[in-house]
Amino acid sequence: QVEHPHMSWLPVVSQLKSLVQVISGGAEGARRTQKEFVETCPVVSQVTSLVHAVKGDKKKARETQKKFGATMGSVVDSIPVV
Numbered sequence: 001q002v003e004h005p006h007m008s009w010l011p012v013v014s015q016l017k018s019l020v021q022v023i024s025g026g027a028e029g030a031r032r033t034q035k036e037f038v039e040t041c042p043v044v045s046q047v048t049s050l051v052h053a054v055k056g057d058k059k060k061a062r063e064t065q066k067k068f069g070a071t072m073g074s075v076v077d078s079i080p081v082v
Contacts, residue, residue: 008036
């Protein structure tokens with residue numbers, strides 16, 4: 001379930017957000033941001049899913065794919081159609 005496609009799925013933006021979180025004392029928030037990144041960023045999430053599958057964790061691989069799909073669906077839905 002994806003509430004809103006925050007910017008955590010975007011490369012560089014996610015890393016900058018994590019850096020600000022760490023600097024301001026939010027190490028746990030930075031970890032969550034990076035977890036979101038590896039599970040929702042195009043290509044990165046696919047590699048993450050593959051690693052889970054190779055390790056034998058098919059459930060986690062499937063969950064990563066679903067989270068990625070939900071995030072991209074939310075992103076597409078948020079684009080205004082002319």
